[in-house]
Amino acid sequence: MALNSLLPLWVLATSLVVAFVIFAIPEDRIKLRSFLNLSAAVIKLLLVMIMTWGVFQGVFYETRFEVAPGLVFSLKADPLSIVFAGLSSVLWLLTTIYAIGYLEESPNRSRFFGFFSFCVASTLGIALAGNLFTFLLFYEMLTLSAYPLVVHRGTQAALKAGRIYLIYTLSGGALLMLGVVMMYLHFGDMPFVSEGHFQQVSASEYPMLRLIFILLIAGLAVKAALVPLHGWLPSAMVAPAPVSALLHAVAVVKAGVFGIVRVVYDIFGIEFSFALGVLVPLGWLAAATILYGSIRALYQTDLKRRLAFSTVSQVSYITLGIALFGPLGTIGAIVHLVHQGIMKITLFFCAGNYAETLGIHRIDELNGVSKRMPWTSIAFTLGALGMIGLPPLAGFISKWYLGLGALEAQMYWAVGVLVMSTLLNAAYFLPILHRIWFRAPQAAWCNTPSLKRLECSWLLLAPPVVTAVLILLLGVFASWPMSPFSWAVFMANKEYGL
Template sequence: MKDLYILLPICFPFLAAIIIILAKFNEKRRNIFAGSAVVLNFIFVLSLFCYFSEGKLHLLKINEFLDLYFKIDKLSIFFGSIVSVLWIFTTIYSMEYMKHEGKEDRFFAYFLATLGITLGIAFSGNLITLYFFYEFLTLATFPLVIHNGSKEALESGKKYLVYSFVGATLALLGMIVLFSITNSLTFMPKGIFNANSNLNISLISLSYLALFIGFGVKAALVPFHSWLPQAMVAPTPVSSLLHAVAVVKSGVFALTRTTYYIFGAEIVRKTHSTRYLVVLIVISILMGSFLALHQQNLKKRLAYSTVSQLGYILLGIVLLNENSFVGSMLHLINHAVIKITLFFCVGAIMYTTGKTEIGQIKGIGKQMPITMWCFAISSVSLIGIPPTNGFVSKWFLAQGALVEGKIAFPAILLLSALLTAMYLLPVVTAAFFKKGDNVISLNKEAPKKMLIPIVCITVITVLLGLLPNYVLIFVQEIASELM
């Protein structure tokens, strides 16, 4: 019976979502309830990791293919912790921000449901369970993307659905082919294949490519990335979830599970599939950076930045060695905390001043010094200047590339870092060193409910750079099980 506890952090957010819809709380009570729900769910997750770290649960098994199976391991602990912590900050931020977006009850209902679904992805014990929750994630986040109901939002939502379902179809094809070979979809360190068996490498390669591209759609792999910038029409808390925690990171998590827990590094090397994927990943890194340079809208600039930064994580996955894996997982968490801070800062600017373009924020650093200093620190971290957390993850990615003899990849990472500086530092420069057209009243910061999450996550970002060993050792333990 104790294994049923695995379902608690998955199901509790759904229950909280239903209560919000039915109870018709006033604003204060709803905010207290939503905040209490995500904090309590974090406690559930924490206790799950502390007391049931080896938990397993077959919830419903029809046959070997249709098996709803949940399992706790180190990778699920890693991803589930990131999701649970950042969801708390996003909830607090949303309490204030959503006041001018309206339809708060509906927002918080889908917002909490998305938390449960994302944790379902984290705790999935096989590929089919992950796939089911992956599909539910699309359905739960669609109403968040189209929240304001405008024509632009509806078009963006339609594109999001089309891309997501096309990717899901490819992933399903890959699963069917894979199951026909292995008769298993259960996650196991180093994969489910016997490397010494007489394997049909062509069929395995087809399966891996279909799964990688299918899940890669949500990870914004070029040329399947264009849904992500268009989804910026959503409220800023939704944008931050799409880019930092839920959707794109779920895509990355699915690719990590597929590569290292289904196929295994040794089998993926034998298929030579990564030679094709690397081309798309390098294009994603560079094209995302170049496109970000040309965006004057702050949220869209950050959106194209995400396309580039996700390329770093995907590169670490397909290089298939311990250093690259460590760099990839470190960049997963580092990008999450950095990018959510950047989006929160942009949302604070929009909420307080109504400004959305880079040319409109000249001198805003005097008006909103705390917000813009947090933006500046996060920008420097994303660029990867020592001793920031972005530098730590990029260092391991470069090492992983050199281990494989890929000298060009560190050069690409350096070029992308330069481009990152070129599209982020002008925002900081405009805020602090350029004089605005109008006189700006001093110290008109964002409300405290928005400012506190911004400052707290910025502190986490700094600590991850100065004290990386706590996370690094844990990630290295995961890597040692897979290589």
């Protein structure tokens, strides 16, 4: 029993302890640091796998203690935490490998990997948080630990991006905190439970609950990059590639969306949120963000910036799925949480490889790059096609269920938004693919003989190839047990009491 109550804490401790150890060891102990990083990532992954199996068997994991009278710190594993924790621990391992390769020979690696581990600990804390208070705790920890990563390069541009990032996220955090405080004051401790807390609440409480809902969502929307609170995300692109990858796929942006999922499903409850009349406005906001992000992406000439606006758009699919009142929309939202993460991290790994190996930053420099870097280009293509939603890739599964959800909820405008967005996705991804595969290569690097057998260091190549394969597998074998899709179905059934 003691083991079960401590397992969530262990999952967190693996990266937290490593963070402190990494700060303490000298800058030039590269091998030791890489070993510590990788072994912590592997151990964490194993622990999460054990926990996944346990939750599947119905084991209850919770670490809890009282912080102050009435305030409980709680880490627990429910199906939704497993989805997010699983995603983070898999992608952390891959990103660690990638970052070790990417940052070779660069300064301040000790600081980088220290905060990198803090960041992952915070993300896992968000995933496993058992109540609103604990969630808030790790949510703000994430804000702080991601800052040194965003400004890592230490240039004026990076510091400016860091400032913008802080202004947005700290202000959002303050709103979120106010919302959480009001919630605790009026309704007491708020553990996350499926179907929420408010089935029996009287109508006189509705205005207060609406206010709290708005505060919570406004606070979370900053990280989730919902329009008009998305401004920090494109500017944070100055960060090194592994940071962008992590930020867009699992850490900061996802933390915001995950929070929205928690608030709607496990605090208010989907049926009560619907009764409160807050779901439809949320849906409109998500729809506006989806279209806005896609349109802005069309006009970007910088590869990473285009991907950033694509994230603004794609992440809001999840929020849209939440706002669609019905189990199919829920399935779409949860499964997209995982699929978007894997697809987006692939794209950022590839963009980093292009930049690192060939110095390519702008889209018009990509002509014929497939001849020089075929593996990276294949991975990028799978990621991009997945984003568009081409069957049988992972992105298709999530879009299909979001569409079905919209039909089920009779929100036909949402179907229109999805179709529009798919067309826009194609419009900003296909030209890139065209350049990569069909344009004539640029002379400069085409003729440079590759000294190594591989197109770039295997540390940089392996992670995107693995995630690209996952994109394919998650699409083809979606219905297998323990797949993200099956977990999403499992959760949706619970939420709607089916």
